[in-house]
Amino acid sequence: MKPTGYKNAFDALFDDPVVAQNLKIRSELMIQIEKEITDRELTQQQAADLLEVSQPRISDLVKGKIEKFSIDMLVNMLAALGKNVTINAA
Numbered sequence: 001m002k003p004t005g006y007k008n009a010f011d012a013l014f015d016d017p018v019v020a021q022n023l024k025i026r027s028e029l030m031i032q033i034e035k036e037i038t039d040r041e042l043t044q045q046q047a048a049d050l051l052e053v054s055q056p057r058i059s060d061l062v063k064g065k066i067e068k069f070s071i072d073m074l075v076n077m078l079a080a081l082g083k084n085v086t087i088n089a090a
Helices: 009-013 017-039 044-051 055-062 071-080
Strands: none
Touching: 017 055, 017 071, 044 055, 044 071
């Protein structure tokens, strides 16, 4: 049996390409938010105040609880951090 090549882990885990793509996008957005929080040396509470969410929401983000975040929410968080989101539909 020849091994199947996957573009990313989500493609390997989910048969539905729409679900896999959604998870990939959310994952990348979460990584960028966490990076910005780290780069600014913000505490979870400071980040929560800046993003107008609760501290437990930041904790969920840092712990990678992807199921708790929508793409819309993550884009809004990046906007609150002064970051632009661009799409490359390659």
